[in-house]
Amino acid sequence: MTENKADCIFCKIINKEIPSHKVYEDDKVYAFLDISQVTPGHTLLVPKKHVANIFEYDQELAADVFSLLPKLSRAILESNPAIEGINILNNNGSLAYQSVFHSHIHLIPRYTKEDGFGLKWETHYDDYSPDELGQLAKTIAEKVEED
Ligand code: 5GP
Numbered sequence: 546m547t548e549n550k551a552d553c554i555f556c557k558i559i560n561k562e563i564p565s566h567k568v569y570e571d572d573k574v575y576a577f578l579d580i581s582q583v584t585p586g587h588t589l590l591v592p593k594k595h596v597a598n599i600f601e602y603d604q605e606l607a608a609d610v611f612s613l614l615p616k617l618s619r620a621i622l623e624s625n626p627a628i629e630g631i632n633i634l635n636n637n638g639s640l641a642y643q644s645v646f647h648s649h650i651h652l653i654p655r656y657t658k659e660d661g662f663g664l665k666w667e668t669h670y671d672d673y674s675p676d677e678l679g680q681l682a683k684t685i686a687e688k689v690e691e692d
Pocket residue numbers: 554563565566577578579580581582636642643644645646
């Protein structure tokens with residue numbers, strides 16, 4: 546049974562109350578073209594169950610959704626010989642650029658370095674001692690065990 550939220554734009558798309566260009570659908574997921582088309586073929590993969598973001602997934606839902614990424618990625622790659630690669634992006638939280646709070650994964654085909662998509666990726670390798678990195682990893686590892 547799919548859980549929908551009345552005021553959610555992606556629930557409305559899944560329910561076909563709002564039109565979309567569908568790429569794939571099964572019992573658990575829906576995939577459709579992102580309206581912004583950052584690059585041609587930019588696709589969103591969403592769970593049919595309304596979860597706000599990654600923090601609300603259990604492992605079963607994650608398997609239902611994330612396991613489709615290879616299949617969808619290959620389909621997008623093969624849809625256009627000009628596509629050289631794909632960025633897979635999942636924004637969680639408004640600081641992390643999430644604007645629609647029904648979880649979704651962006652598949653963004655890449656054509657050239659200046660095709661409309663970019664990432665800032667600063668390296669801070671020199672800012673940490675091995676001890677500090679060890680402590681950081683330990684703190685996260687303990688939280689993994691608790692979850
Ligand atoms: P976010 O910023 O939350 O990671 O991404 C939300 C995405 O949803 C944006 O890329 C935006 O273009 C897309 N989007 C928002 N509203 C609609 C809509 O009504 N239809 C479609 N197809 N995409 C939408």
